[in-house]
Amino acid sequence: MPNAETLVALSDVLRVGLDELVLGRDGARPVAPIRDVRLLERMQELEKLDRRFRDTAIAVIDAIVVQGNNEAVSTRLGKRR
Numbered sequence: 001m002p003n004a005e006t007l008v009a010l011s012d013v014l015r016v017g018l019d020e021l022v023l024g025r026d027g028a029r030p031v032a033p034i035r036d037v038r039l040l041e042r043m044q045e046l047e048k049l050d051r052r053f054r055d056t057a058i059a060v061i062d063a064i065v066v067q068g069n070n071e072a073v074s075t076r077l078g079k080r081r
Helices: 004-014 017-023 037-047 049-081
Strands: none
Touching: 004 017, 037 049
16 A cells, blocks of 8 residues: 555646545545546636636637547548548
8 A cells, every 4th residue: 555645646647636546536626527638737727817808718629629520530531532
């Protein structure tokens, strides 16, 4: 069994609470739905900003998602022909 300091470090790296890590049950810290660490860190920083900056970021993200979805559909349709 790792020492307490190692358990805390593991829980931070794995982004799980100590209860979940040690006992296998959900703890107080929710599991983040964003698995990409860089993206998660950016989202956490955005949450600290003024609402107008968050709204702008959301609009940009929406545009990127729409473009990505459109390209994926075009690719799938192109493969059918």
